[in-house]
Amino acid sequence: MFNPVKNTKVYEQVIYQIKDMINKGVLKKGDKLPSERDMVESLQVSRTSIREALRSLEIIGLIESKQGEGNFIRSSFENSLIEPLSIMFMLQDSNPGEILELRKIIEKETAGLAAERITEEELKELELLMGKFKELVEGEQMVSVDREFHYKIAQASKNFLILSIFNAISSLMESFIKDARKNILIKEENKEILYKQHENIYKALLNKNPQQAMKAMIEHLDFTNEYMTR
Amino acid sequence: MFNPVKNTKVYEQVIYQIKDMINKGVLKKGDKLPSERDMVESLQVSRTSIREALRSLEIIGLIESKQGEGNFIRSSFENSLIEPLSIMFMLQDSNPGEILELRKIIEKETAGLAAERITEEELKELELLMGKFKELVEGEQMVSVDREFHYKIAQASKNFLILSIFNAISSLMESFIKDARKNILIKEENKEILYKQHENIYKALLNKNPQQAMKAMIEHLDFTNEYMTR
Incomplete structure (x- = not known):
């Protein structure tokens, strides 16, 4: 699902890969993202970088984290801007x-x-x-x-x-x-x-x-x- | 400059306070933000939360981090959206x-x-x-x-x-x-x-x-x- 990341701005790379999956239709509205631990393993980056990337997408209003359930692509983006x-x-x-x-x-x-x-x-x-x-x-x-x-x-x-x-x-x-x-x-x-x-x-x-x-x-x-x- | 943060979504509170400083004119275009360590102290939250908040603002294109110099409010936001x-x-x-x-x-x-x-x-x-x-x-x-x-x-x-x-x-x-x-x-x-x-x-x-x-x-x-x- 993910490719390992190699670059300096790691969180940008993580976001890039999430975008890529969205663009390819692998991830859609309402979908659950892989767990943070899975992403750490498959992207081979630190948990911190993963979390930075996820929080950023949350701020923009593109994903939401549900307590104890994980991170989801939002189903509505009307407020993202x-x-x-x-x-x-x-x-x-x-x-x-x-x-x-x-x-x-x-x-x-x-x-x-x-x-x-x-x-x-x-x-x-x-x-x-x-x-x-x-x-x-x-x-x-x-x-x-x-x-x-x-x-x-x-x-x-x-x-x-x-x-x-x-x-x-x-x-x-x-x-x-x-x-x-x-x-x-x-x-x-x-x-x-x-x-x-x-x-x-x-x-x-x-x-x-x-x-x-x-x-x-x-x-x-x-x-x-x-x-x-x- | 900052007030201590008390809430669950910590990174949101950090962003809220940065926005508040911008709104009050304490922080302006091109200004350097307080160091991550200073923010940890004055806001009394973890370094992780501070970094999540800062990275989010970076993704949106509102701040930029310069290697070894710290984080700055960008001087141009034409690309933020x-x-x-x-x-x-x-x-x-x-x-x-x-x-x-x-x-x-x-x-x-x-x-x-x-x-x-x-x-x-x-x-x-x-x-x-x-x-x-x-x-x-x-x-x-x-x-x-x-x-x-x-x-x-x-x-x-x-x-x-x-x-x-x-x-x-x-x-x-x-x-x-x-x-x-x-x-x-x-x-x-x-x-x-x-x-x-x-x-x-x-x-x-x-x-x-x-x-x-x-x-x-x-x-x-x-x-x-x-x-x-x-």
Whole structure:
């Protein structure tokens, strides 16, 4: 399964071999990795190097270690980019404006793609969310329905890479844009405006009209971005 | 500088504290981290946990260890997303079409932003590249000028997050789309077409015209994508 390792940066070699097995299809989502002891033997490197490599993959969110069971390839990677992106963001002295600009690009396009690819079932789910949206008066809950609405649209784009970037951006927003989605709800009349904007997006998706969906999404984000950069 | 760690997943706590120092500005780009021994003392955890945490940050591309000198926060993070994204891509059974779709979105938008933000100096650099482009006959070299041209435009967008995603996509293309940029050059007449397309993008940037730049970029990518998915 493994080949012995010969090089200086040993943990890199271990990761390289795990990647190689993934690439060849030997290891798949949800699979259990060989035990640390087996890897020590077959790769002929120290247990420390093996553990360094495994912990790194865990940080990136690609494997998970289950107490007493061993290490597994995760079955979902939607959050894998969050940790690297957020540390990078802090170190780079980036500004919240960059997040919002990237978010607008990605969400505009997910809206367009979703309009082409959304299923009837996904439309039903959005309809349900619109119903909840209408009923809500409490800001806190509205924030979570709002978040779910946007997430479902990103999902409906059916492009997993784009969805991963969407998730990473959402997480950056929560961490670095203070009270991102809450400020806007302080003004009572904004609730009606927000409902209307989401309805426009929903209708465009219902019509399977990409241009209309992108336009409605941009309108919505331009409005909310105003509040986030204050 | 550090606080002692108390929890099960020790390496995560170590990373958390390093992140916290970065967030507070105690650690900046290029800074040397405390020695492993100092960290063991101040965090009161094992050397193994410290090393696991450090190696993870190294894999993500956030720190680098220099032989005999210690560990440093990197001064550039442009490549930090590549490793996680590429492993994720393999595990997710994504297809090359997803990369090309994401690339089109990102490059269209970088062209638009660049048209608004490009400096005279950056335009000069693109002009030089166009000159090189014109002279070239050898496919191999053309590929590298092409790559540099697109990179400079992404840079000119002045959004670091977008640039990082651009870099990660480029790396995915090299890894997963076989001979991505070469196939197209097998047909001799394509060289002239490609030159023309790049010239259109360059002119749009020179005119500081975002719409024109996005249109020229899409035209170019639609043409090249045809060859990449064959």
